[in-house]
Amino acid sequence: MWPRIDPRSDLPIYQQIIQQIKEAVAKGLIAPGEKLPSVRELAGRIAINPNTIAKAYQELEREGIIETIRGRGTFAAALSSGVGDEMKQRSIEGLMEKILVEAHYLQLGEEELLAMLHSMAREWYEKKGESP
Amino acid sequence: MWPRIDPRSDLPIYQQIIQQIKEAVAKGLIAPGEKLPSVRELAGRIAINPNTIAKAYQELEREGIIETIRGRGTFAAALSSGVGDEMKQRSIEGLMEKILVEAHYLQLGEEELLAMLHSMAREWYEKKGESP
Amino acid sequence: MWPRIDPRSDLPIYQQIIQQIKEAVAKGLIAPGEKLPSVRELAGRIAINPNTIAKAYQELEREGIIETIRGRGTFAAALSSGVGDEMKQRSIEGLMEKILVEAHYLQLGEEELLAMLHSMAREWYEKKGESP
Amino acid sequence: MWPRIDPRSDLPIYQQIIQQIKEAVAKGLIAPGEKLPSVRELAGRIAINPNTIAKAYQELEREGIIETIRGRGTFAAALSSGVGDEMKQRSIEGLMEKILVEAHYLQLGEEELLAMLHSMAREWYEKKGESP
């Protein structure tokens, strides 16, 4: 799974990489313990400067999503229950609030919105159930 | 309702203003047609550079959230069904995908997550029902 | 207070900067809320590449030692009681263990070592009492 | 006593080995003159590249902690009073300064900190009194 970079997005490249790797892990496309491409390899593959890749990897490591083993490479980490969960919980609340605001401008009522979210969740968990 | 700005946040100030005004409108704290404070007034009130306020207002106008009438001031727009709805729909999908990714790292299952979103929506629509 | 960099130290430059700023804050040479030199200014002053300074500042911000305010600059943060304290506690234990190991090779007994640490602490807190 | 290596640590493996051997000696778990495992044996035991073990042993020999006798093996050295003591003294000061900085961020006062260090020292010297 190679990240697809949109160089004219207003989201910085290193954050696009972070987001897509987190997504790939969440979807089960990258299994815990699996090796990620090396900084140089990924840099070559998607034609992005290695420093930018390294920055993304370092941030992912700081978040506990991946682990670096000296001289060996970078690997998807096991799911760490616990630390920082409250912050993630709050981040879900923050995102949901944005959804509720958008829903207002779309003139979506409570039921309609929830139906939408349900079907999106359904689709997501189905795919996830298949891949691993 | 005066926006509360956190100058330390990594979110640019002008975006904090945009977000909070959109929220206030969505919550019904600002009614369609209601007058917003002028750029200068708001700038003075929250001690922010007027250029920054102006930038936020320009962006809000571009999104059709507010309208400026020359010589009269700035007003909350009526809800415009239509233009840009697909984009908003896509933005809901984008936000929901982020929620699904976070849910994975929180190790939330489908039911748990949906229960969380339900209760957040419930609370939101209740408050909204009261204010206007 | 300008950091003094030893380019041939095995400690990376950005970490030397981090350490010296933490020390300056701990000694009271930099007060909470006080402005630090800008990235460019410090880079020019100590003849180090701005990117390296920026890396040090970013790490200090991540640790909550300093705060960046967009477009304004970088400031010493107020002491945050709390988060991460356990980790710091553990880091004191780790450092103390290293001291105890060194003491063994110096053939220092318990009393001698503690006397040394006492006098070092005494001197430190005296200086600190004067500066602010 | 076999070193426990954490390949994920940001401390290089060879330094983890150095540190743990110094600790074992300081705690009396390895007596002066006692034979250490050979490079190959240790490498096999803890599943680490022999070059890495060799590097650790070389550094330990340079510091006078261990001695290699050709054809016989590697042994814990007798305590050498003298050479390098000033450097070790300075290293204690360096470590103590780091502790004082951490104490500041923990908002520990002089007495509290010293009490902590006392009790850590007490525990250490007790264990040490038992083992040899």
Added chain:
DNA sequence: GTGGTCTAGACCACA
């Protein structure tokens, strides 16, 4: 003026 991002390219420690 401020920090943030990105590139190109070099060098290094580690395993």
Added chain:
DNA sequence: GTGGTCTAGACCACA
């Protein structure tokens, strides 16, 4: 081969 550090230099968003 792997990631980490550092430089020089460019460009950008923000306030």
